[in-house]
Amino acid sequence: MHQPIHRDASLPANAEADMFNGGPPLRLLSLWGRFDPTHQHVLRRATIVVCVGWLPLLLLAVVSYVNGHEDVWRAFWSDASVHARSLIVAPLLILAEAICIPKLGATAQIFRQRAIVPDSEVPAYEKAVRSILWLRDWWVVEAAAVVLAYVIAALVMRNVPPTFLPDWHRGDGTLPLGRSSASWWNGLVSLPLLLVLLLGWLWRLFLWARYLLLVSRLKLRLVVVHPEGAAGLMFVGYSLRAFGVLGVAIGTIVAATELAHVWAGAPVGPDQLGFVALGTIVAVVLVFAAPLLVFFRPLLRCWEEGVVLYGELTQRVGAALEDKWMRGPPSEETAEPLSTGDFSATTDLFQSAGNLYSLRFVPIDLNSVIALAVATALPFGVVALALVPFDKLLQHVLSMFL
Incomplete structure (x- = not known):
């Protein structure tokens, strides 16, 4: 179990690597005594x-079938959304901890490994890390996640009548709200469990965004002519790839809901599915890329300083080169221009300075955006293959590009 971190306590070794390994429901599991958050046990927890x-x-649906309610059994098996949420999404949210958390921690370590945080800013940086560790272990967040999950589940149970849901939610009148025992288990256990997992990731995303915000306020050692085009911060943009598993999970929730509507007889065509998929992809990319916007001001300030510094340097070097080789009197040295290094050195300087004018003000990597978008789109591709004959699907896809 994590040791609580005081805001003014000394920073543990490799604190950044473990900075996001917390949040709901990891602390609750550690209090239960079955799991240690420092050893994630993702496969065991996903199975549980x-x-x-x-x-x-499933067992309650089997009981209904045995009792002669075959319609309940069929309705349960044809409800793609419940199977997707409990069989795919919930385990993915747990498995994502073993993929996403280490990558975010490794990204955070780079700030000091590459001396982007100068020595003068180390105390402020360590204070920022301590504040994130303290928030990570704050028990109020765990309790609030559970309470909020049950409030949402209660509102759904209270305000969405069983007649608006698949038939397996409808009871025989022996239980409150006209719901079946399976529906009550879904409302009291399955749905809150999924919501706690989602809220846990929402909290980790908040911690990641706050960490980047606090770091962006430091006087970072940025190199405006860095060849990667973001003054040395592009490694932060690569963090989008770490959220790919979460993109698959979110896409599965939405895609499975559309599939359930189709199986229930709703007219969902390729166009509607495409619009829903596009909206989901855009929303996912925006949510996970939004924390990177905090570097806009530091990069803009770095660019403005670079324009002045490199502008003066290139002007001075370029003018000296022209005065010596083009406007000055001939000499033995200028008679053989290819034997000198003036031109190559000046060319190297100008090429480096040229990177200044292609600087990105937000360190977003296009390939990482594409990877996250593709991961989010995968569930919709599976649904499209299940709903539309392949020849019609191919014709529709080709019509979008021709």
Whole structure:
């Protein structure tokens, strides 16, 4: 279990690597005594989530079938959304901890490894890291996540009647709100469990955004002519790839809902599915890329300083080169221009200075954006293949580009 971090305590070794390894429901599990957040046990926890969130629903559906309610059994098996949430999304949210958390921690370590945080700013940087560690272990967040999850589940149970849901939610009148036992298990266990996992990732995203915000306020050692085009900060943009598993999970929730509507008889065509997929992809990319916007002001300030400094340097060097080789009197040295290094040195300087004018004010990597978008789109591709005959799907895709 993590040791609580005081805001003024000394910083543990490699604190950044473990900075995001917390949040709901990891602390609750550690208090339960079954799991240690420093050893994530993702496969065990993913299996337990399936056994708790989905298996009881299956057993209750089997009981309904045995009792002669075959329609309940069929309705349960044809509800793609419940299977996607409990069999795919919930385990993915846990498995993402083993993929995303280490990558975010490794990204955070680079700020000091590459001396982007200068020695003069180390105390302020360590204070920022301590504040993130303190927030990570704040028990109020764990409690609030559970309470909020049950409030949302209660509102859904109270305000969405079973008649608006698949038939397996409808009871025989023996239980409150006209719901079946499977519906009650879904509302009291399966749905809150999924919501706690989602809220946990929302909290980690907040911690990541706050960390980047605090770092962006420091006087960072940026290199405006860095060849990667973001003054040495492009490694932060690569962090978008770490959220690919979460993109798959979110895409699965939305895509499975559309598939459930189709299986229920709703007219969902390729165009509507495409618009829903596009909206989901754009939303996911914007949410996970938004924290990178905090570097706009530091990069803009770096660019403005670079324009002045490199502008003066290139002007001075260029003018000296012209005065010596083009406007000055001939000499033995100027008689053989290819034997001198003046031109190559000046060319190297001008090429480096040219990087200044292609600087990105937000360190977003296009390939990382594409990777996240493709990951989010994958579930919609599976749904499209399941709904539309391949020849019609191919014709529709080709019509979009021709």
